[in-house]
Amino acid sequence: MRNIFRVLLFLQLLTALGHAESSKPNIITVFIDDMGWSDLSCYGGKVIQTKNIDTLASEGLRFTNFYVNSPICSPSRVALTTGQYPQRWKITSYLARRKANRERGLAQWLDPAAPVLARQLNQAGYATGHFGKWHMGGQRDVGNAPLITKYGFDRSLTNFEGLGPRVLPLKNAYDGKPPKKHDLGSADLGKGPIYWEDRSVVTAAFVKDALKFIDHAEATGQPFFLNLWPDDVHSPFFPPEVLRDASDESKRALYYAVLEAMDQQLGLLFDRVRNDERLKNNTLILIASDNGPEEGAGLADPLRGAKTWLYEGGVRSPLIVWGPGLVNPAAAGATNTKSILSALDINRSLYTLTGTNLPSGVTLDGEDLAETLLGKSESGRHAPIFWRRPPDRPGTKEQPNPDLSVRAGKWKFYVNYDGNGVQLYDLDVDVSETQNRADDHPEIVARLKQAVFDWNRDLPADAGDPAWRPAAKK
Structure with a gap:
């Protein structure tokens, strides 16, 4: 009888564990x-x-x-x-x-x-x-x-x-x-x-x-x-x-x-x-x-x-x-x-x-x-949120793809590896990114440029970066 009781108790425990898992x-x-x-x-x-x-x-x-x-x-x-x-x-x-x-x-x-x-x-x-x-x-x-x-x-x-x-x-x-x-x-x-x-x-x-x-x-x-x-x-x-x-x-x-x-x-x-x-x-x-x-x-x-x-x-x-x-x-x-x-x-x-x-x-x-x-x-x-463009997708001469980007609050910021190509958009009022506000907000440009450069510096480079060099062949 005691063994039967133990078996029933064990089965109840398994059932409880199953319900806990399925929850x-x-x-x-x-x-x-x-x-x-x-x-x-x-x-x-x-x-x-x-x-x-x-x-x-x-x-x-x-x-x-x-x-x-x-x-x-x-x-x-x-x-x-x-x-x-x-x-x-x-x-x-x-x-x-x-x-x-x-x-x-x-x-x-x-x-x-x-x-x-x-x-x-x-x-x-x-x-x-x-x-x-x-x-x-x-x-x-x-x-x-x-x-x-x-x-x-x-x-x-x-x-x-x-x-x-x-x-x-x-x-x-x-x-x-x-x-x-x-x-x-x-x-x-x-x-x-x-x-x-x-x-x-x-x-x-x-x-x-x-x-x-x-x-x-x-x-x-x-x-x-x-x-x-x-x-x-x-x-x-x-x-x-x-x-x-x-x-x-x-x-x-x-x-x-x-x-x-x-x-x-x-x-x-x-x-x-x-x-x-x-x-x-x-x-x-x-x-x-x-x-x-x-x-x-x-x-x-x-x-x-x-x-x-x-x-x-x-x-x-x-x-x-x-x-x-x-x-x-x-x-x-x-x-x-x-x-x-x-x-x-x-x-x-x-x-x-x-x-x-x-x-x-x-x-x-x-x-x-x-x-x-x-x-x-x-x-x-x-x-x-930071981004780096794919190394094989530079855009075109007429319309280059920015190298780096960051979204911080309402601002979306873009810059190239060399610090040029700065763009800043207020997405709250310009989700289509038509009005570059970089000249109006130099302090925001400076802050976001530093942030995205710091982020990118700590990550492995790829062929989109002019400073990148392929690994030496073994």
């Missing part, structure tokens, strides 16, 4: 590729209706002063993944072939020693999955990069910008010609099972695997952390046939057809969470774009600039936070226009929201704005 919130990050500030209809887009994303926005919280930490894909993803400026890890532009990476002063992949949120969550009992674009190593001819699972993910499915299981696209223009493979060398790298899918439904493939991952986490009683990072709406643009036929097949029209298809395909993921009471009340979904739109495709009105540019159109992103059981009910459907925050801060805040210990021995660049993400505060980031 931790589930986290889903949706990091869209190359989407513009004003492309979503809930952010004023007028070309198409993004109905599924709009639904989450109407039930959640929108932010209008959210920034990514680079105007181009790989470094932007590093910032969200690590909570540190990507310059720390020598990833300051998109990762490409080995030779191109070396010539630009880039690492070949994200060092697994970097502090990765997924790893910390995994060690805290979370099921962790990455489904979608990676682009932090394992692309083109870099076949010896670490697998995604080396960064703390239990499961992964990516595209040609990473290793491990991956789905590679077939470009079908529905013109009677056979679809063309588009893998940029990934199919030759091995390191994981590969299957081919029509380009128009690659996001659906990521969603399908993500749903299986959620089902498994639910069955085992684990909280989950899920990256759903589509490579839509990055070019090349190959929408489903019905949407292609409804367009004039211009670059912009095809882009928006892809955006509409992506929204439809993401809807299956959103509905899975919204229609399950337990998930609905204990899941936080965050939606953003990794950088501004490709020029000639998406739109960033009324912002200046686009992808690769340090101007607002390159780095200001929509941010939607949804979670009916977690977000302040009074904030549902509201728009936060006051809080200035960045992807670094999302990373740091998720440690607090999940009750997860910070990685030891490192300093994160993000700030804890968990209360702001949940609509319980309008506090913003205290420290400035």
